[in-house]
Amino acid sequence: MAEVTVRKLNKKFDLTHVVKDVDLQIHDKEFVVFVGPSGCGKTTTLRMIAGLEAVTSGEILIDNTIVNEVPPMDRDIAMVFQNYALYPHMSVAGNMAFGLKMRKFEKAEIEKRIKRAADILGIGELLHRKPRQLSGGQRQRVALGRAIVRDPKVFLFDEPLSNLDAKLRVQMRVELKKLHERLAVTSIYVTHDQVEAMTLGDRVVVMKDGWVQQVGEPLELYNTPANRFVAGFIGSPAMNFADVTLSGGDGKLWAEAPGLKIGLPAPIAQRVNGRNGAKATMGIRPEDLHIAGPADPGELCFDVEVEVVEQLGSEILLDTRAGNSTFVASVEPTLRTKVHDRLKLAINPNRLHLFDAQTEAVI
Amino acid sequence: MIEGALWRKWVFYNIPLILFVFVLLFPFYWMIITTFRPDGELYKPWNATSYQPFWTNNPTLEHIKYLFEETSFARWMFNTMFIALASTLISLFCGVLAGYALARLNFPWAGSLGTVIFVTYLVPQTLLFIPLAQIIRNFELGDTPWSLILTYPTFLIPFCTWLMMGYFKAIPKELEECARIDGASRWKAMIYIIIPVAVPGILSSGIIAFTLSWNEFIYALVFLSSPDQKTVPVGVTSELIRGDVFFWGPLMAGALLGSIPVAIVYSFFVEHYVSGLTGSVKG
């Protein structure tokens, strides 16, 4: 039941400027994920929304009310921390009750809520234990439970899964997703794991060096990245990039690099028109490369030498080289090939990306 | 690590350790034996023959009786206990709050104030006792327990603050942030979350502060004058010595009994005491 709006948000620690002009409109019941490399300012932004960090300039609105000066206790939010921050001297039930007691809820109501949250999370048997008697996964659930019982306007998560082992992480990710569907509370989730971001987020905010790079639905980011950074950050294995020179001729535009000459498809060519001779970065995802067949036109193919073969079972990743550019290609698991083999790869032309060499923005 | 042959273990480890323990504990043994030895056996010159100083076959309680009947020893014990408890509580109160502020709040000059506390921690009582005696007199606190209850915190507070800062710094800041998001004000987050988590530190500071105030001497010596107001160390010093005559039996009995409360507190909380002591030198 709450929208969160962020306007021209800035944060400076002394002289270092860590959050720069962030603008965001988070809708009611939406699950928004902040993702970006370490130190890009995700946590800082989240903490400003929580009220734990003072805002240097800009505005934060929850439910259309400016909350810049509202202390965290009055913002009616709940937060799950990376290290869980369970109160070590209180039992699990005590941990969950604390927020409600602070808000002077009736005892019966508190118990009702704890029971309900415990049922949802399956931690009914743990209610009387102390945090130190719990496993990592259980602590995680308690931390979630503590947020759920509050029934807040907004949930904030700061890398809540990063202290779990890989398997548990995947499991909890699914549960979080289900939980959000069930509770339908506006949620902001910080992670540096793009898979988490893609799978959890209704929308994803990609940040770098304090700037927001792009905001969009996961597939939007995947299909139409706004710049080279987003293109490289979203998707696994990462997008291939090659430095190319644009050249015109024969009524067509070409992207050229040593050992490489690709004919640009018409829509891109139109956008690039008039940039003859300019430098650019060409991007193509591994899954948009395949072994060239007879149907592929020659202008979309190029020759490569295989350098590494990574057998993943469901697919094969080929690390290949063409001139001084390298390409990773995801190919059928049935392909038989070995190091130093020479192959011809073909590009899916609709999925070719071209970025300005200077600004790195998409062309 | 491998220590080698048995004899080496004895020569290099066990025997030196036994010697250390012997020397460190002998004075207490001597205190005890003197307390229970009758006067007739006590005053035998150093070169007396047929004299067995380390044991007595005629234990007596006469010295302890003297202590309670001829002097205000019970009163001194009570005074010391009251003063030590009161000043410890005051110091804990101030030290915990100040330690919390210095360790966990961001405010201008937090760092310099921390240094100021550390420096006051190093100010010895003997630097200020003369002007302080005048101030105590001006405040008309002379010869009352309040003269000590209010001045002991001057060395206890810096100590408690310093020790508590160490404990508070070790508590993750998320704990408190989570409480504040959960709806607690800063004040409540401190009271309900941080202070309960720091209880071991509070215990350590309290115990050490208690032993320090029990041990304090010069303020008590200077600020108190009437026999009924004195603390154990001062009472023993001033009331059991007449001119050049030392009443060694009662003196040792007083020393022994005066040490017992501290020893009891210590024995219950050895681990807290040690962790506090070593925490205070980590800085």
Add this chain to the structure above:
Amino acid sequence: MAVTAVAGAEARPIPRPRRLEDERWLALALLMPTAILLGLFIAYPFFEGVLLSLTSQRVGVPGEFVGLKNFVKIWNDSIFRTTVWNTFWYTGVTTVFKLALGLWLAMLLNRHFKGKALVRAFILLPFIIPTVLSTFAWKWMFDPTFSVINWTLYQLGFITQRINWLGDPDLAMTSIIIVNIWRGVPFFAISLLAGLQTISPELNEAAAIDGARPWNRFWYVTWPLLLPVTMVVMLFSVIQTFADFQLVYVMTGGGPANATHLFATYAYQLGIGTGLLSEGAAISLAMFPFLFIIVVVQLLYIRRVETR
């Protein structure tokens, strides 16, 4: 059934002290009791002490401003000079011994053996028990006629003359030094033991595998890692010893013939004993520059050791 359904139960509004939500105001409030007590009973007396030392006040005589006359007077006082010398000697000798013996004891304790916890607990007793009380036990052991130490030495055939522990000026100082070492060693030992325990045994084992002899292992591995703790322990010990009062007061009262005075005992004797308040205050305050230099030097050194 979503949890959101329970939103019907609204929390009652609570009046909140906003001002304390600001860290600066909260800090101010939390520091206030400490500031008041320390201001009233440390800063103010310090200030008063300085003023007092510049007057000619005695008990019953208000006195007047005399400038630095008191300081000139004590500087020309031969007892004061002895006092200064005594204090440095006392501090220096005891610190060296406390460090050496404390380190040795810490190493002896830094092993696994039966009853270790008990031994450690007992060893701290000299440090816990009120100094005045335990010093009386020593005074009794050093008694000119009834000394048990003399008795033992005599029985063992080491002496034929009694040793006048506290009656002879040089010996009196030595006796006091012995008691101070006795009282201080446990503190050094337990603190250094804690320091030793933070040094991972793997470091020593690695050095042993590299072929280092025990002495080298100590000198190149253990000691450098122990240095920061050692310096802090020394800082506390040096200051406490330099400003010591109780021990000398009980053992000799500064005698015989004013030979064993420290700053504090001499200040007490003049200021409280004789009633020359301003002179006593001057002697006390004379400690300040020395203490200040010691603290500054040690803190600088500690900082250097720690940042290394």
